Amino acid sequence: MSEQRPHHLTWRHAALLAGMAASLVAVIVRLWQVQVVDHQSYVEQAARTRDGVAATSAPRGTITDATGYPLAMSRDTWDVYLDTFLWRDRDKARDAAFKLSQVLGIDAAQTFELGTAQSRGDIPLLRHIPYETGRQLTEQELWGVRLLPSAERIYPEGTLASPLVGYTGLSGEGLWGLELDYEQVLRGRSGMVMSERDPLGRPIAFGTRIERSAEVGGDVELTIDRHIQRIVEQRLDEALRENSAPSGSVLVMNPRTGALLAIASRPAPTSYDKILDHPKLSSIVRARPVTDLYEPGSVIKTLTTATAIDLGLISPTTTYIDTGRVDIPGTQYTIRNWDFQKYGQVTMTEYLQRSLNTGSVWLSSKIGARDFYRYLDTFGLGEPTHVGLSGEGEGMIRTPDHDDWYPVDLATNSYGQGMAVTPLQVLTAVSSLANNGVLMRPYVVSRIATHGEVRTFQPVRVRRTVSEDSARTVLRMMYEVVEGVPTHGARVPGYHVAGKTGTTLVSIPTGYDLDTTIASFVGFIPYEDPQVGILVKIDQPGGGMNLGGQVAAPAFAKMAGDIMQYLRVPSGRTPSQVATR
Amino acid sequence: MASAALRRAPAAGVIPARRLIGRLPGAALSILALSLVMLTGGLQVMQASQAASAGYEIGRLERERDRLNAEIRLLEVEVANMAHSDRVLQQATERLGMVQPTTSVRVAVGVAAPQGIPIPSRFTPPLEVVGPLQRPWWAKVLESLPPVR
Numbered sequence: 001m002s003e004q005r006p007h008h009l010t011w012r013h014a015a016l017l018a019g020m021a022a023s024l025v026a027v028i029v030r031l032w033q034v035q036v037v038d039h040q041s042y043v044e045q046a047a048r049t050r051d052g053v054a055a056t057s058a059p060r061g062t063i064t065d066a067t068g069y070p071l072a073m074s075r076d077t078w079d080v081y082l083d084t085f086l087w088r089d090r091d092k093a094r095d096a097a098f099k100l101s102q103v104l105g106i107d108a109a110q111t112f113e114l115g116t117a118q119s120r121g122d123i124p125l126l127r128h129i130p131y132e133t134g135r136q137l138t139e140q141e142l143w144g145v146r147l148l149p150s151a152e153r154i155y156p157e158g159t160l161a162s163p164l165v166g167y168t169g170l171s172g173e174g175l176w177g178l179e180l181d182y183e184q185v186l187r188g189r190s191g192m193v194m195s196e197r198d199p200l201g202r203p204i205a206f207g208t209r210i211e212r213s214a215e216v217g218g219d220v221e222l223t224i225d226r227h228i229q230r231i232v233e234q235r236l237d238e239a240l241r242e243n244s245a246p247s248g249s250v251l252v253m254n255p256r257t258g259a260l261l262a263i264a265s266r267p268a269p270t271s272y273d274k275i276l277d278h279p280k281l282s283s284i285v286r287a288r289p290v291t292d293l294y295e296p297g298s299v300i301k302t303l304t305t306a307t308a309i310d311l312g313l314i315s316p317t318t319t320y321i322d323t324g325r326v327d328i329p330g331t332q333y334t335i336r337n338w339d340f341q342k343y344g345q346v347t348m349t350e351y352l353q354r355s356l357n358t359g360s361v362w363l364s365s366k367i368g369a370r371d372f373y374r375y376l377d378t379f380g381l382g383e384p385t386h387v388g389l390s391g392e393g394e395g396m397i398r399t400p401d402h403d404d405w406y407p408v409d410l411a412t413n414s415y416g417q418g419m420a421v422t423p424l425q426v427l428t429a430v431s432s433l434a435n436n437g438v439l440m441r442p443y444v445v446s447r448i449a450t451h452g453e454v455r456t457f458q459p460v461r462v463r464r465t466v467s468e469d470s471a472r473t474v475l476r477m478m479y480e481v482v483e484g485v486p487t488h489g490a491r492v493p494g495y496h497v498a499g500k501t502g503t504t505l506v507s508i509p510t511g512y513d514l515d516t517t518i519a520s521f522v523g524f525i526p527y528e529d530p531q532v533g534i535l536v537k538i539d540q541p542g543g544g545m546n547l548g549g550q551v552a553a554p555a556f557a558k559m560a561g562d563i564m565q566y567l568r569v570p571s572g573r574t575p576s577q578v579a580t581r
Numbered sequence: 582m583a584s585a586a587l588r589r590a591p592a593a594g595v596i597p598a599r600r601l602i603g604r605l606p607g608a609a610l611s612i613l614a615l616s617l618v619m620l621t622g623g624l625q626v627m628q629a630s631q632a633a634s635a636g637y638e639i640g641r642l643e644r645e646r647d648r649l650n651a652e653i654r655l656l657e658v659e660v661a662n663m664a665h666s667d668r669v670l671q672q673a674t675e676r677l678g679m680v681q682p683t684t685s686v687r688v689a690v691g692v693a694a695p696q697g698i699p700i701p702s703r704f705t706p707p708l709e710v711v712g713p714l715q716r717p718w719w720a721k722v723l724e725s726l727p728p729v730r
Contacts, residue, residue: 059654075658076651131651149647156661209636230666341717494687571687 051194051208058188059151061217063165063178065226066261066446071165072179074151074217078134080104081122082115086144090116096142103137104129115144127170128152155272161229161262162269163287164389164444169276176285178220178445181390185448188217218450223259223443228252231562232262236536239555240266243519243541249289249423250555252563255431255524255533257459258440260387263289291391293420294537297502298338298355298548299522300416302430305352306474307375308363310466316349316477326361326411333408335361338503349480355501357415364414372410373399378465379429380439381421387442395421416502423520427535429465430522433478434498434530437471439463479527489553490523492561494571498530499523499556501548506540516540521552525560531569534560 009017034042063072080100087093094112101108104126114123127150129137134147153168166177173187174180191214232250240248252262265288269275278284286292308314324342326335337343337356351359364372376382382397397419398405412418424442432439441460448455465471478498482488490499502520505512520537524530536552536559545551662668673679 069664070657070661073658073661074654076654131655135648154658154661156658156665158665158667160666226666339717493685565685 050196058190058214059216060153060168060172060188061186061219061450063182063186063220063222065222065224065229067225067227068221069226070156071161071222071224071226073154073156075154076131077128077150077152078131078137078147079127079150080125080129080134080137081146081148082111082125083122083144083146084115084118085120087115088119089143092143096145099140099142100125100137100145103133103140122146157226157230159269159271160226160233161224161264163265163285164224164263167269167272167275167285175276177287178222178389181388182220182445182448185218185220185450189215191215215451218448220445221447221449223254223261223446224263225261227566228563229262229264231566232264232559235555235559235562236264236266238558239536239538239551243538243543243545243551245538245541245543245551247288247539249292249535249537250559251289251423251427251535252559253427253431253442253533253535255434255440255530258428258431258442259446259459260442260444261532263287263444265289286391287389289423289535289537290387290389291393291422293393293395293422294518294539295417295419295504295507296421296423296426297416297504297518297520298357298360299426299430299500299502299520300414300419301352301355301360302433302474302478302500302522303376303379303381304360304363304367304372304414305348305477306433306466306470307372308348308367309473310375310470311367311371313366314348314363316347316473318348319345320351320359320362322346322351322356322358324358326358328361328408328411331406331408333411335411349477349484352477352500353481353484360414361411364410369400369407369410372414373397375465376413378439378463379432380462381419381425381429383425385422385424385428385442387424388445392424393422395419395425397421417504423535423537427522427533430500430535431524431533432465433471433474434524434533435471436468437464437466439465475524475527475530478524482523483527489549490521490556490560492525492557492564495525495560495564495569496527497523497525497557497560498527499553501553503546503548516542517546519546519548519551521548521556523553523556523560525564526569526571531567532560532563534563 059074059076062070062074064070087096093115097108097112097115100106100111106126111125114125117123125145137145138147151172153172155162155165162177164177166179166181167175168179169175174183179186192210192212194211195209232252236248236250239245246267248266250262250264251260253260265286267280267284269278269284275281305314309316322337322343322345324337324340327333328335335357337354337358343350343354343356346354346356346359348359367375376397382395384392384394386392397413398409409418428439428442439462441462443457443460446457448457466474475498478500479496481501482490482497482499490497490501500522502518502522504518504520505514506516506518507513518537518539519541520535522533522535524533534556536556538551538555541551
């Protein structure tokens, strides 16, 4: 026997051992791969099988006006989905479809057809069903019907201040306006509950549970007053209708702080129904007073006058001889008054009252290009105001530093032509005259309250534009512009107004269209202690009247009167001047 | 040394535990062990049951909290809709019978009007009150014509 069994390893033994060793190595390698290399992947696979994840909704924050009234808010709703995999059980699916139709008032056959059209994945049935209805459905635990918490954006005041407030899309993200600009603040953070579940998908009570609570979005409080906004929008609509004008803008600002009380522009959305399909969406959803540029016209004469007074070159009683036309030296250009009249010797106050272009040219020649553009820069024209809204226009002003600047630009710029600025820049600049010569930064958001943090925005003083004396003097001259002319369209019964009209021709590629104008007016009320500054701009009025004094000033008077009544500002007139209308 | 001896010697009448277990019959020991196991198991089951109950209660309370939060937000929407400008106007005119004022009367009380903004002294010469602007003759002619539509 011993001869038959060798005491040493034969090649067969060696082969067997080698085979076993190789198998062992293969097993170890595979084990290494499963346990170490692909560990995370298998853990995740197991978790997907075992763990269930449920999202908890995080409502979007609220946008409120200065009175605390919500202009945009969210309402809890549910989205209904059909689990087509479970609906392979046709009897149960039919029963669920019938019960769904009873609660939601939808067609049972169509629902059944929708849920059985495919055999995998979830199909959305309805979005934004009322919260209570969704809760009833949840309690019924219908076969293959999933309800996910959702939220619907509500605009309680409808389309009021729509271009400013903005809108959200289906997924709840801001698409334009403040909804987009403050997306990071308004958007909440969805919560998540991950828990171990049994084979039927029910949470295991004492299994692993990881929870991240939902964070409600932050709230944004505006300086906009919804009542003033409504007054302004109604009066703007009236003015556009009366003057057959296609578009217009109005800004209302507190000149002391820079807080914007109303921002209105037309055209604007009239309804949110199918708004995303609107053919001219981009033109109706932008806050035009902030984004669009225009030639401000004679309103700029107030700044030219303020510059000359601040430099000590003139006083309100300084006179010049108006010949009705000025030839620009070295050029073939001649500048005439808007009414082609000549008035002889006129004071600076009369020049502003009559809005004489020749007076502005005369002033600009006294000021000089260097100082004129330095002051325009100080007034903030041609640069963003940093109001905190996206798409703000910067403006375009040529200066002697630019290659395409010509001396005639100084003359035309002095009465607001040949430059492009935003209405917001104009109102901000002129408001510095009503604020004792201090330029304030306009702002529209006064407070942001996020999770555990509240940020309050205070008025920001940008710089001094002119001395206090100069500012008061020009404001007084603006008062004479309105109150010195008994028939002036901007007069408001019971109050004193300081203001200035502006009329510009609409620029076209070949020059100016002599038939179309932009009529505007900037005014402050009451003159004694300006509470509001209002800029009214009516584009291309076509009702037979096209001057700022004919179109924009009356609109200003109506809205200013309403705003004074709403703000309960005492009358500025002495008893003998009290008017009844 | 004496105190060490005392520590080692058991007190009179006291049986050491090891010796006591040795004296107990096997059946008693088995019952004792079984009782301990059952007690431990019972405690475990009770604890698990309480944890499960607490888990379900937490889930219920969370759903209740979510429901109440949602209801608060729904009520806020309702309040906003109630205070909507158009609704207020509608209630004022239709329910309360209020009408828009046709005239506005301002009554001056015996209080001096606010002072105007003082003009700097360097501009002391009083401003002349400017009358209505002189309008060109053609403007009057144009005004006298019937409006063009």
